[in-house]
Amino acid sequence: MHSPLISPSLLAGDHAHLATSVSVVEDLGLPWLHCDIMDGHFVPNLSFGPETLAALRRAGSKLFFDTHLMLSRPQDYIEPFARAGANNISIHIEPDYDHAATLARIRSLGCQCGIVLNPGTPARAIAPLLDLVDLVLVMTVQPGFGGQAFRRDMLPKLTEISTWRRERGLKFRLEVDGGIDLDTAQECHAQGADTFVAGTSFFKATDKAAFAATIAAM
Numbered sequence: 001m002h003s004p005l006i007s008p009s010l011l012a013g014d015h016a017h018l019a020t021s022v023s024v025v026e027d028l029g030l031p032w033l034h035c036d037i038m039d040g041h042f043v044p045n046l047s048f049g050p051e052t053l054a055a056l057r058r059a060g061s062k063l064f065f066d067t068h069l070m071l072s073r074p075q076d077y078i079e080p081f082a083r084a085g086a087n088n089i090s091i092h093i094e095p096d097y098d099h100a101a102t103l104a105r106i107r108s109l110g111c112q113c114g115i116v117l118n119p120g121t122p123a124r125a126i127a128p129l130l131d132l133v134d135l136v137l138v139m140t141v142q143p144g145f146g147g148q149a150f151r152r153d154m155l156p157k158l159t160e161i162s163t164w165r166r167e168r169g170l171k172f173r174l175e176v177d178g179g180i181d182l183d184t185a186q187e188c189h190a191q192g193a194d195t196f197v198a199g200t201s202f203f204k205a206t207d208k209a210a211f212a213a214t215i216a217a218m
């Protein structure tokens with residue numbers, strides 16, 4: 001079991017001053033940054049692209065870029081994100097493409113790889129891929145926007161996936177994304193989640209150090 005890790009979501013940062021939001025994470029000594037990439041097609045919203053990640057790297061960020069591709073054709077964007085400095089690239093299971101080959105390509109470019117499920121997608125959809133990934137991301141909201149309410153009905157999916165992880169002796173991180181705050185993180189942790197994307201709750205927290213410390217101490 002991995003120790004609990006927060007992955008603050010840049011989507012909830014200040015888009016006019018993204019480097020400042022990144023510094024907030026860095027100055028707290030937190031290692032990960034969640035980067036949400038949206039194409040206006042797989043999800044009904046747009047965010048930022050590889051150039052934004054590359055610019056943050058050029059500005060000096062050493063954070064682990066935990067990159068969540070919400071794209072209808074993620075297979076077309078692996079190289080640009082790897083080149084831009086992504087450390088992990090997570091791709092959704094829902095679109096129809098060669099998931100295993102795309103995961104292998106992410107790995108071959110020196111990145112870690114993850115598979116993501118929408119709330120409506122059952123755990124069994126990713127079962128054949130579990131040997132191939134460093135991370136499984138269970139969406140706890142319908143992706144597309146920050147600030148939505150946590151879907152408590154996703155908790156059994158976490159239990160199911162963490163049980164498979166234990167039974168099959170696998171080591172992937174189990175990440176949750178959407179509506180995560182200190183209470184919902186705790187509920188997910190109780191079902192085996194170890195990696196917590198926090199957008200709104202983190203960037204709105206008045207004491208971010210205490211927020212992060214509470215996650216780390218779960």
Ligand code: DX5
Binds near residue numbers: 010141177180
């Ligand atoms: C939603 C994104 C999330 C988002 C979470 O589509 O994948 O990463 O930033 O935001 P909060 O934490 O505000 O629910």
Ligand code: ZN
Binds near residue numbers: 009034036177
């Ligand atoms: Zn995300």
